[in-house]
Amino acid sequence: KCCHFFDLMRLILQDEPVRVMASAGQEVNHLAEDYDGEVPDIWDTAYVIIDFAMGARAMLELCMYAEGARYQEEISAVGPAGKIECMVPGPGRFWPRHLGEPPVARVVVSPRQPKGPMVVDIPVDPTLLAAGDHNGSTFYQHVQFQRMVRGERTPEVTLFDGAQAVRMGQAAQDAALNRRIVEL
Structure with a gap:
């Protein structure tokens, strides 16, 4: 679950994971379902902490x-x-109409000096929002994928990137299941 966030951590930090700690489980979703006498084991909550080789630390909070x-x-990034x-x-499309317009994406920059957060709303073209999920990014993913298929560009993400994200996810699951720190 959420391997794309592990991939994002690597992309932002330009670094590789070395250690994973986690607490996770299934608390709410799918508990009342039954398939041939078995309840799905889809984890729906987690805290995952990942230490990176150059000293950075990242955390995924999943709910x-x-x-x-x-x-x-x-x-968020803190430094x-x-x-x-x-x-x-x-x-x-999932935002309740009685609450008015859906929220707009936003960035908040809070420098250490001078103190005081700066809030910047990031409106997205309604056409892009209608083209797919993820606040318009699905459109850009499809455009780049199409360009790659046409031979106009190389993939932005490699097989190694995907394997590393899965490896981080597996380490998080191992850490949570066995209540231990997993060294990578």
Whole structure:
């Protein structure tokens, strides 16, 4: 689950994972389902901490049952210069009409000096929002994939990238199941 976020961590940090710690499980979703006498084992909650080779640390907080939140995804980076946060709403088609217009993606930059957050709304063209999910990024993924198939560009993501993301996910599952730190 969420291997794409592990891939994003590697992309942002330009570094490789060395250690994984996690607490995770199935708390809400699919518990009442039964398939040939078995309940699906789809984990819907987790905290995953990953240490990287150059000293950075990243964390994934997963909650697959918080659909009522204003933002579906929140990413933040914290360092000696301050903090930057990105908040991305879920698909607008799921936003309750009685709450008005769906939220707009936003970036908050909070420098250490001078103190004081700067909030920047990031509106997305409604045509792109209608073209797919992920706040318009599905459109760009399809355009780049089409260009690759036509031979106009090389893939942005390699087989190694995919394998590393899966490896991180497997390490997180192992860490949570066995209550241990997994060295990579």
